[in-house]
Amino acid sequence: MIKFTEEHEWLxxxxxxxxxxxxxxxxxxxxxxxxxxxxEVGATYDKGDEVAVVESVKAASEVYAPLAGEIVxxxxxxxxxxxxxxxxxxxxxxxxxxxxxxxxxxxxLMDETAYNExxxxxx
Amino acid sequence: xxxxxxxxxxxxxxxxxxxxxxxxxxxYAMPVQYPLGIMKEHEHCRSKxxxxxxxxxxxxxxxSKDGSDAAAAxxxxxxxxxxxxxxxxxxxxxxxxxxxxxxxxxxxxRTHDADGKLYVVVNAACKDKDYGILEExxxxxxxxxxxxxxxxxxxxxxxxxxxxxxxxxxxxxLGFMEATAVTLEGVVCWVSxxxxxxxxxxxxxxxxxxxxxxxxxxxxxxDVELIGLGARDSLRLEAGLCLSGHDFDAxxxxxxxxxxxxxxxxxxxxxxFAGAARIxxxxxxxxxxxxxxxxxxxxxxxxxxxxxxxxxxxxVGIVTSGxxxxxxxxxxxxxxxxxxxxxxxxxxxxxxxxxxxPAVVAKTPxxxxxxxxxxxx
Numbered sequence: 001m002i003k004f005t006e007e008h009e010w011l012x013x014x015x016x017x018x019x020x021x022x023x024x025x026x027x028x029x030x031x032x033x034x035x036x037x038x039x040e041v042g043a044t045y046d047k048g049d050e051v052a053v054v055e056s057v058k059a060a061s062e063v064y065a066p067l068a069g070e071i072v073x074x075x076x077x078x079x080x081x082x083x084x085x086x087x088x089x090x091x092x093x094x095x096x097x098x099x100x101x102x103x104x105x106x107x108x109l110m111d112e113t114a115y116n117e118x119x120x121x122x123x
Numbered sequence: 124x125x126x127x128x129x130x131x132x133x134x135x136x137x138x139x140x141x142x143x144x145x146x147x148x149x150x151y152a153m154p155v156q157y158p159l160g161i162m163k164e165h166e167h168c169r170s171k172x173x174x175x176x177x178x179x180x181x182x183x184x185x186x187s188k189d190g191s192d193a194a195a196a197x198x199x200x201x202x203x204x205x206x207x208x209x210x211x212x213x214x215x216x217x218x219x220x221x222x223x224x225x226x227x228x229x230x231x232x233r234t235h236d237a238d239g240k241l242y243v244v245v246n247a248a249c250k251d252k253d254y255g256i257l258e259e260x261x262x263x264x265x266x267x268x269x270x271x272x273x274x275x276x277x278x279x280x281x282x283x284x285x286x287x288x289x290x291x292x293x294x295x296x297l298g299f300m301e302a303t304a305v306t307l308e309g310v311v312c313w314v315s316x317x318x319x320x321x322x323x324x325x326x327x328x329x330x331x332x333x334x335x336x337x338x339x340x341x342x343x344x345x346d347v348e349l350i351g352l353g354a355r356d357s358l359r360l361e362a363g364l365c366l367s368g369h370d371f372d373a374x375x376x377x378x379x380x381x382x383x384x385x386x387x388x389x390x391x392x393x394x395x396f397a398g399a400a401r402i403x404x405x406x407x408x409x410x411x412x413x414x415x416x417x418x419x420x421x422x423x424x425x426x427x428x429x430x431x432x433x434x435x436x437x438x439v440g441i442v443t444s445g446x447x448x449x450x451x452x453x454x455x456x457x458x459x460x461x462x463x464x465x466x467x468x469x470x471x472x473x474x475x476x477x478x479x480x481p482a483v484v485a486k487t488p489x490x491x492x493x494x495x496x497x498x499x500x
Contacts, residue, residue: 031353032162034447035422035454037476053476055424057161057447058353079422 003106004115005066010090016103020066021094022054022085025119031056033085038074039096045069047105052095054085066109068101132178133274133331137338141349149247151179154351161353165449168320168358169490172280173350174341181250182270182328184234185241185257189264193241196264197231200256202377202396204387205241208233213300213315217377217385218245218253223398223405224373225380227253228365232302232315242302242313242328244275246367274334279324279358281493282346287314287325290340294325298497308337319355321362321492360455361448363416363487369427370414370443370457378405379459381414412440413465416487417456417473423480424454425473431458432472432479439464442473448489455489456482 003011003018008026011018027033035055045051045065052063074096078084084093100106110118129152138145143154154176156164167173187193194205203216213232217225227249232242245253254267278287288295291305294314302315313328329337341347350358356366365371371380376398383406390396394403419425424446431440445456460471467486472479 031156031160034162035424037423055447057165057357057449058155060424060426082422 001106002112003066003109004112004118005109006118007064007066009063009066011066011098011106011109013100013103013106016100017072018067018069018098018100018106019094020096020098022063022089023115023119024089027086027089027093030054030061030085031058033082036078036082036085036095038076038078039071041071041074043071044101045071045098055082063095065098067098067105069098070101071096072099073097130179132176133334134176134178134276134338137335138176138349143349143351146352148352149179151247153179154349156351156353157349159348161351161357162449164348164350164354165357167348168280168350168354169322169450170281171346171348172278172282172286172324172344173320173354174338174347175277175279175350175355176274176338177277177326178274178331178334179247180275181245181247181253182273182275183243183245183254184268184270185243186238186266186268187240187264188266190238191264192239193265194231194233194239196261197241198390198396200260200397201231202386202390202399202402203231204390205231208241210235210239211301211303213302213317215300215385217382218256219377219397219402220256220373221397222374223376223401225367225371225375225377225382226256226373227367228371228382228385229253230315230317235304244326248368270328272331273328274331275326275328276334276338277318277324277326278341278347279318279320279322279350281323282344283322283324284495286341286344286346289344296497297325299323299494301497308333308340310337312337316495319362319364320358321364321488321490322358323493323495356444357446357449360444360446360457361450361488361490362492363457363489365414365457366444376402376405376410378402379410379413409462411462412459413462414443414457415460415465416485416489417442417445417458417471417482418485418489419454419456419473419480419482421480422453423475425456425475425480425482429456429458430474431460432474433464434470434472436472436479438474439471451489455485457487460484
């Protein structure tokens with residue numbers, strides 16, 4: 001199952017673990033990513049908390065927790081190769097894995113069709 | 124999307140046609156990047172040639188009111204040797220206040236006109252302020268004639284000379300910081316070999332109605348890409364060049380800003396410019412703080428406003444410009460530290476989002492400048 005937020009994050013969910021990254025729309029808007037600051041494994045966040053920072057050549061942008069949960073893994077490949085966020089936003093460019101505090105919270109998020117409609121409405 | 128109150132340069136339509144992402148900058152709608160993206164635009168400029176619209180900058184002529192040299196008047200507020208400028212020679216200088224602070228940095232060129240009038244280019248965000256200061260303090264000696272009907276473009280990079288020489292071979296004969304009138308595509312332009320990237324290149328002043336055709340002609344070359352403000356900033360940062368209002372402001376002296384190369388030797392001896400008392404004292408005794416280059420050890424960019432701490436964690440300074448240097452392949456920054464910590468290799472910590480990131484004081488430019496200097500003839 002894949003879900004999306006209005007902050008242009010995607011969540012690929014297996015059981016209660018969500019792999020989180022930013023969407024193609026987001027990486028295009030950011031431009032060339034040069035650095036990603038990832039959270040600590042074991043840290044817990046509420047929905048909307050600042051979890052990570054993604055820096056393009058021009059500016060730094062925050063990544064927010066799409067739902068409440070605990071960080072169980074981070075994508076260490078981004079430390080050496082932050083450009084994966086641009087080149088492979090939806091797979092190798094993932095940021096972190098979140099153990100969801102409440103799987104039912106996923107119902108609040110958009111599915112792919114709803115997200116695509118949301119993005120079309122932005123331009 | 125774009126605020127209607129923003130001014131447009133004569134190349135606004137070209138920017139939009141070519142996919143420029145327009146943002147407000149110094150009161151103008153300017154392209155921060157084009158579809159190529161900041162990183163590739165930066166790299167293209169360093170390897171081939173980049174075309175910049177800098178029409179938002181302030182171009183003016185400075186005329187003498189009484190037949191004396193207008194440069195003598197400017198020297199009251201500027202510490203560079205300007206009276207000695209021969210026709211076609213330009214100089215980087217500073218507009219100082221009475222406290223020795225830098226109101227702006229600017230380029231002054233002696234024209235070939237019989238009256239020896241000067242062609243001056245000031246920063247976009249400062250033009251009203253600068254013209255006001257010149258009128259207020261020197262208005263009895265000089266007249267400022269803003270050139271509002273002229274555009275300004277820059278062609279920068281190792282291929283700039285070949286591209287421009289196709290239109291006018293004589294531009295290859297100009298040396299760094301020299302300027303002359305050149306006919307490009309049938310239009311008389313004022314062309315200088317100068318820029319803000321650390322690369323060889325040219326700046327071209329042209330009547331606003333003619334600039335789009337010239338820009339399109341230059342863009343027909345496979346070697347030329349449009350470059351937006353984003354890459355303009357990363358290029359000048361790698362070149363160690365100051366951004367007015369950021370790397371210095373009206374409280375910062377030329378000694379603190381580490382632009383003492385702009386203080387003419389004889390001008391220092393004579394001490395006859397605004398703020399000379401403070402500036403000469405700092406030259407002899409050393410300033411309290413000074414602008415240095417900073418090279419972070421890791422990959423996190425340290426942006427403007429990032430606190431600088433010493434090895435013990437005491438906050439001692441602040442980053443004034445910083446980001447990612449595509450040619451360097453990592454983050455680079457500039458900022459102010461106490462003079463005692465200004466030596467190359469001094470270890471500091473950059474407090475990025477509250478976390479300490481190690482960095483060292485580094486020499487600038489971060490890249491090799493590739494200006495083309497010609498022997499005096």
